[in-house]
Amino acid sequence: xxxxxxxxxxxxxxxxxxxxxxxxxxxxxxxxxxxxxxxxxxxxxxxxxxxxxxxxxxxxxxxxxxxxxxxxxxxxxxxxx
Numbered sequence: 001x002x003x004x005x006x007x008x009x010x011x012x013x014x015x016x017x018x019x020x021x022x023x024x025x026x027x028x029x030x031x032x033x034x035x036x037x038x039x040x041x042x043x044x045x046x047x048x049x050x051x052x053x054x055x056x057x058x059x060x061x062x063x064x065x066x067x068x069x070x071x072x073x074x075x076x077x078x079x080x081x
Contacts, residue, residue: 023047023055039066 011019026045030038035056042052049063056063 023051027055036066036070039063040070043067043070 026042026047030041033041035058038056039052042055043049047055049067050060053060053063
């Protein structure tokens with residue numbers, strides 16, 4: 001069987017601009033929130049921890065720890081603790 005190579009297209013200028021616009025809109029939507037709420041919102045709309053860290057100008061580790069704390073709190077709430 002012949003191997004197939006799939007090439008990913010480089011992002012176009014339009015794609016890059018749309019990504020920037022989506023990040024700006026996300027930041028505007030979370031402007032008045034506390035950081036923990038910003039992280040929860042941004043993660044909820046599909047941004048990963050590296051993207052969130054870049055947007056909030058903090059480390060990815062900080063975001064990962066915040067997401068872990070949010071998951072733990074959610075589990076406790078679902079168990080009624």
